[in-house]
Each structure stands twice: as C-alpha cells, then as structure tokens.
Amino acid sequence: MIQTSEMTPAAVQRGAAVHLEDVRKSFNGHEVLRGVHLTVRPGEFVAIVGRSGCGKSTLLRLIAGLEQPDSGRVLVQGPPASDTPSGRGAAAPGSAFPVAQYAASQSGVRMMFQDARLLPWKRVIDNVRFAVGDSGLVGRRTAAEQAFQALDEVGLRDKAHAWPHTLSGGQRQRVALARALVSRPQLLLLDEPLGALDALTRLEMQRLLEYSWLTHGFTAVLVTHDVAEAVALADRIVLVADGKVALDRRVDSPRPRAKDAQFLRMEQEVLAHILGGQNC
Amino acid sequence: MRARSLTGWMVPVAAVLLWQVLGDAGVITTRVLPTPWQVLHAGITLAHSGELWQDVGVSAARAGIGFAIGAGTGLVLGLLNGIVPLASRLLDSTIQMIRTIPHLALVPLVILWFGIGETAKDFLVALGTMFPMYLNTYHGVRSIDPGLVEMARMYGLRGFALYRHVLLPGALPSILVGLRYALGVAWITLIVAETISADSGIGYMVMNAREFVQMDVVVLGIVLYALLGKLSDLAARGLERWWLPWRVTVGGEEA
Numbered sequence: 001m002i003q004t005s006e007m008t009p010a011a012v013q014r015g016a017a018v019h020l021e022d023v024r025k026s027f028n029g030h031e032v033l034r035g036v037h038l039t040v041r042p043g044e045f046v047a048i049v050g051r052s053g054c055g056k057s058t059l060l061r062l063i064a065g066l067e068q069p070d071s072g073r074v075l076v077q078g079p080p081a082s083d084t085p086s087g088r089g090a091a092a093p094g095s096a097f098p099v100a101q102y103a104a105s106q107s108g109v110r111m112m113f114q115d116a117r118l119l120p121w122k123r124v125i126d127n128v129r130f131a132v133g134d135s136g137l138v139g140r141r142t143a144a145e146q147a148f149q150a151l152d153e154v155g156l157r158d159k160a161h162a163w164p165h166t167l168s169g170g171q172r173q174r175v176a177l178a179r180a181l182v183s184r185p186q187l188l189l190l191d192e193p194l195g196a197l198d199a200l201t202r203l204e205m206q207r208l209l210e211y212s213w214l215t216h217g218f219t220a221v222l223v224t225h226d227v228a229e230a231v232a233l234a235d236r237i238v239l240v241a242d243g244k245v246a247l248d249r250r251v252d253s254p255r256p257r258a259k260d261a262q263f264l265r266m267e268q269e270v271l272a273h274i275l276g277g278q279n280c
Numbered sequence: 281m282r283a284r285s286l287t288g289w290m291v292p293v294a295a296v297l298l299w300q301v302l303g304d305a306g307v308i309t310t311r312v313l314p315t316p317w318q319v320l321h322a323g324i325t326l327a328h329s330g331e332l333w334q335d336v337g338v339s340a341a342r343a344g345i346g347f348a349i350g351a352g353t354g355l356v357l358g359l360l361n362g363i364v365p366l367a368s369r370l371l372d373s374t375i376q377m378i379r380t381i382p383h384l385a386l387v388p389l390v391i392l393w394f395g396i397g398e399t400a401k402d403f404l405v406a407l408g409t410m411f412p413m414y415l416n417t418y419h420g421v422r423s424i425d426p427g428l429v430e431m432a433r434m435y436g437l438r439g440f441a442l443y444r445h446v447l448l449p450g451a452l453p454s455i456l457v458g459l460r461y462a463l464g465v466a467w468i469t470l471i472v473a474e475t476i477s478a479d480s481g482i483g484y485m486v487m488n489a490r491e492f493v494q495m496d497v498v499v500l501g502i503v504l505y506a507l508l509g510k511l512s513d514l515a516a517r518g519l520e521r522w523w524l525p526w527r528v529t530v531g532g533e534e535a
Contacts, residue, residue, distance in 0.1 A: 131435050255527075
C-alpha cells in the first residue's frame, strides 16, 4: 500500500531530480528528439514507452550523460544535504549540474542495459565489488561485505564465486542490479533491462526492481516496450512519439499492483495512444 | 581423455620405432640419417662433456632477451595505439609499413651492423617478435566490447583503473595468442640467424658438426630446436590457463 507521494521522506530524499528542457538530438541529419520537456521528481519511478526507434533510449542516454543534446538542457539534481549518502562522490547537495559535469563527478547515476554488461573476467562477487571499492575510501573488507550484502538482496549470494558465463540471463541481470545497488545510486536508468528475459523471469525481476526501488529510494527511469511492465512499476508513464512527450499519465494504483480491471484499463489506454500515433 | 591422448602418441612412437628398425637393418644408411638411438647417444655424450648445456643456454638466452625486448615493445605499442587514438593515427601506418619487410631479409645488413655477436641475434629476434605481439595486442584492445567500457566509465573507472579492470583483461586472450605466435617466431629467427653465422649456440654446434659430418649431432640440434620450441609453447599455454580461467573452452582442449 505504498505510494510514491506517501513514501517515507528519508527514502525519497535519496533520489536525484531530473529536468529536461527543450532537448533536441539528431543522428545523421535525422532529428530523433524534437524538443522534449520532462521533469522527474526525486524518488519517482517513471516509465518511458513508445514504438522502437522513436528515441526512448536516446532520451535515457542523454540523461545518463552518454550523449550530449544538440540544444536544450539536461539537468540532474542531487538530493538535499540532510540525506546525501556520505563518501563516494555524491552530487553536491541541492545543486543542479549540467549532466556532463555531473557524470564527471562520479555521481550516483547508474544504468542497467539490455545486456547485463558484466565483466567476463571477474567472478560475480568481483563484478559487484568493483562498483564499491574504486574510490579507495572504503576498506577492502567493507567493500567485500557490501558486495555480499548486495548479492544477498538479489538472492545470489551462493553464486558469488561463479563466472558470469555460467549464469542465466535473469541471474546476470540480478548481478547487474546488485552492482548498481551497491554503489548507492541516486538515479537508476533502466534501458529495457528485462527485454531479453523469459516471461516468468521478467515478472520476478519486476518484483525485485520494485522492492529495491522502495527500499533504496532512488529515482528510477525505465525505458520499456512492454506497456504492462510500465503499468506494473511506474508512478508515471511517459509516451515518447514523434520526438516529443506525447502522453504523461500518472498511475496511482497501490503497490504491488495486481492485474485487475483498473490495471488492464490503464494498459489499454496507453496502448491505444501508442497505436494511434504515427510512426516516427 | 587419457586414452585419447595415448592414441595421439601411437603414430609418432611407431614412426620412431620404424626409423630405428630400418636404420639397424641398413635400409637407411647412417650417412643419410642416424638412428634415434645414435642421436640420443650423441646427446648424452655432449651433455656429459657440458657442451650441450652451454650451447642450449646461449641459444635460450638469445631467444629470451630478444623476445623480451621485441614482445615488450610490441605490447607497449599495441596498448598505446589501442587506447590512445592519437598515437594510433600517428604510429599505426608506420608500424604496418615496417612490418611488410621480412625481418630475415635483414640478416646480411644486421651482420654488417653488429657483426656475428649477441647483439645481432637479439636484434633479429626482437624485430621478429615485435610485430605479432603488436598486432594481436592492438587488435585485442580494439575488439573489447564498447558496452563494457561504457559501463565501466559510468561506474567512474578512469585512467589506470579502467586499464587494469577492463582494457588489459579484455585484451589478454588476444595478447596471449600474440605471445604464443611470437615465441614461435623467436625460435625460427634464431635458427636462421645461428645457422648463417654464429660462434656459439645450438646453430653453431650443428654447423660445426656438419663440417665433420657428425650426422648424429646435426639431427640432435634439429631435435633440440623442436623441443625448445615445444617447451615455450607449453609455457605459453600454461599462462593461458593461469590467466584466463574465465574463458569458456568450446569443444574441449586442442592438441
């Protein structure tokens, strides 16, 4: 029965805010984003849906600082001072950064990709641990403890010493999630991380994502082509079509969300909007 | 697995036995080819007098020093050009041009420059081993999944940390292929260089024996080169097993 707006303030304040103002981006003369305005509040879970090739992933990569906008502004704002995670390079409290500088400051922006992107030459535990320990501020011992704890959270402690190639796709994504969690993200960007998983594993992962988001209080932006997934997880569903935000819909049903009539109505509504729009 | 590796040995062992039998029967005269037993005997005699160890030692040192210089240079250049785009634009085409010169064609020039001493051999081996090492290292760094590098950057890995956690281990399989290949080149180069001109080493031992028509020593020298080459190849494979435990071997071990 927890809703974002009613969530505990402590958790909410761990999240970063995101502001996009009139963001434009072209690739090879083709304008993918044509003036996107979007604000994500701290601790919010926003799902971005839309046809493939319409710039959903580009939008996410702009927020991540992996791409630079041709024009417009992308701002990621760290949480207020009172609850800034201490130590490793949190964004300066309460201040807004142009995202490039923000990323350069080793911020709490983390991203999960469609493929887990685990380093094949590191065992599971080391894949998680390097996300804690590179600052040198944390001792080796505590880094290992935190990594084990994160693996516990995703239920993979027994696989700590396995090589990534021995894991299933779902397990790899869980390790990737543990790696993101262990670095105490303020903003977690999810680029269809569940897209390649089978239906059952995907449901499990959705539960796990939701649970992690609720306990850690980061801001989450999920790109997905699966509208049901968006309805199940998001506080807000944003439809990107024709290079713009075509729909911005709140989802207020209580969590965890059952696939009841209200759920299906919402899914139908968003789907109708996607199918109603033209190709981009 | 065990029975299989034994199967692999059956043909060579049979061939050596046949060779011995034909030699004893006089079908193959000793002037054409000494029997395996005679070769072994020559080896034992030379080992007793200490000549063998001295020559093997000299040759191994040449291969080692030349390889260390050449492969080291190739490794550093490969990493540099793989990681720093400016260095690659500046140096790669030059290195590719020099690579087209067969290094053994330089033997006469090298003798004129350095005489027949150690420097000449070290130089040739270094030149021969540099390019396979360079090419494979460069290729290894270039073919690292850019997604992994992007992920690592996102997690704040920069500079040396990025190199240590991502670039080097990612390029390592390819680097080790280069290392194995370079070791092979090192021995071939040495054989040619020592056979043409030397005053010590296995090549000198063989050429000396040729003067006195000591067939057994000549064949012994050839066998020694083969053994040393095999030994360094085994060492390289050992490194692969040690450094790449995460590699999935498809279709099991190769011979």
